[in-house]
Amino acid sequence: MSKTTVICFANNKGGSGKSTTCCNVGYGMALEGKKVLLIDGDMQMNLTLSFFDDETSLALAKNGKNLYTAVKEERELTPFILSTGYEGLDLIPSSTLMSGIEFELFTKWQRELILRQALKKIKESGKYDFILIDAPPTLGCWVMNIMCASDQLIIPVEASPWGLFGIANMFEFYEQVQRIAPDLQLMGIVVTKVNERKNYVKQTMETLAAIPDVRLFKTYIRTDSTVEWSQDNSKPVMAYKKSSRAAQEYFELAKEVLNYANR
Ligand SMILES: Nc1ncnc2c1ncn2[C@@H]1O[C@H](COP(=O)(O)OP(=O)(O)OP(=O)(O)O)[C@@H](O)[C@H]1O
Ligand SMILES: [Mg+2]
Numbered sequence: 001m002s003k004t005t006v007i008c009f010a011n012n013k014g015g016s017g018k019s020t021t022c023c024n025v026g027y028g029m030a031l032e033g034k035k036v037l038l039i040d041g042d043m044q045m046n047l048t049l050s051f052f053d054d055e056t057s058l059a060l061a062k063n064g065k066n067l068y069t070a071v072k073e074e075r076e077l078t079p080f081i082l083s084t085g086y087e088g089l090d091l092i093p094s095s096t097l098m099s100g101i102e103f104e105l106f107t108k109w110q111r112e113l114i115l116r117q118a119l120k121k122i123k124e125s126g127k128y129d130f131i132l133i134d135a136p137p138t139l140g141c142w143v144m145n146i147m148c149a150s151d152q153l154i155i156p157v158e159a160s161p162w163g164l165f166g167i168a169n170m171f172e173f174y175e176q177v178q179r180i181a182p183d184l185q186l187m188g189i190v191v192t193k194v195n196e197r198k199n200y201v202k203q204t205m206e207t208l209a210a211i212p213d214v215r216l217f218k219t220y221i222r223t224d225s226t227v228e229w230s231q232d233n234s235k236p237v238m239a240y241k242k243s244s245r246a247a248q249e250y251f252e253l254a255k256e257v258l259n260y261a262n263r
Contacts, residue, residue, distance in 0.1 A: 003126040005261050006119070007187065008041075008150040010135035010143060012173070013166050017156040017192030019046035020227055021253070022134040024246075025154075027236035028254025030088040034129040034263065037081065037122065038091045039067060041146050042136035043098035046231075051084045051091055053234050061095035068095040070118055071145075072104045077118045086239065090128075101142045112180055115145040129263060139173045147177040152187040152261065157208065159194040159201045159220070164208075187260055188215035190253065194222045215260070219253040221246065 009018040019042065026036045040047035048057045060066055060082075070080050070092075080092045105111045119131065135146045147153060155170060157163050178184055189208050194201055209216045222245060230240035238247040 004123045004128050004131060005152060005263070006123065006131040006133065006150045007152045007154060007257070007261070008133040008135055008146045009154050009156060010146065010170070011155050011157065011167075012137055012139045012143075012170055013158070013163065014137035016137075016158045016163065017190075017221065018137070019044075019050065019134050020231070021154070021156045021190060021192060021221070021250075022132050023047055023050040024236050024238065024250035025254045025257055026089060026130070026132045027086065027238055028251045029130055029132075029258060030086060031238065031251065032254065032258060033088070034258070035088045035127065036090070037128045037131045038084070038089065039077075039131060039133040040092065040094035041067065041098070041133050041142070042094055043096055043101075044136070045094045045096065047134040048091065048093040049234060050231060050236065051234055052093070057093065058096075060093040061097065066093045066095040066097075068097045068101060071101060071114055074108070074114060075118065076121050078122055081122075086236075098136070098142075102140050105141045105145070111141055112144045112148050116149040116181075119149050130261070139169060143173075144177055144180070147174070147184055148181040150181075150184060152185050154187050154257070155189045156192050157189055157204070159191050159198075159204045161200050163204055186214060187257070188217050190217040191220040194220050196222065217253065217256055219249060219256050221249050221253065224249075 009022040026038045029036050045057050081090050084091050133146050135143050224246035226241050226244035227246045230237040
């Protein structure tokens, strides 16, 4: 087994907490002494913006030092790695041009496996304990690439009335991907943006807990405006305000992920 575990955060439902969870679980893992590489797979660049200000992120989107260029040109990913400035935490940024990635993939041979191939050298080098990939809210060939490059999938689900809408499509897609990548495992579902005063929260939790053979993370993330403030300041929530509830919950979640990954 490779020393590096690749985990992707995916859900076709938009705004379910994928980017926030990817950023903060990665940061929590690095705090626990792990070497982590984050990969921004979304044209919205939210994972990149979690560490770099708007101007720097847009410059990265335009100067070719991003995942879009790497995938388009089928390049190996090492030259695209940047330091986030935090110990043990690196990032491959995205680009707004990612909006055209499906078109770029269309004519490629073995087009579902371009990202897996691009990551091969980094994974085999064992330089990182974890590679975490933030997926966009779609289910196409690009998200298939992200899942095929991963060992584990985490599905963040927003605790809202529409949070569960489309989850069946997500499971169907996961099963399709498993035909190409049979080793891909679903680590579990994590519930985010929980407001305990709303009664649909209990219903969401119960519905998810009742899905057979699917783990629901014990840790869930409550709504906390500190998350938005931290993102406004291009910082993980634990780096922005360690004492906040969201910082503590995300640190707990990172430890739960480490536990399930046997690290
Ligand atoms: N625990 C939280 N408390 C308050 N706001 C949150 C929390 N988690 C996420 N948010 C906010 O909810 C929005 C959606 O979160 P996020 O961007 O992580 O979701 P996403 O699934 O990556 O979205 P997309 O599908 O667009 O990529 C963001 O504006 C973020 O600031
Ligand atoms: Mg996102």
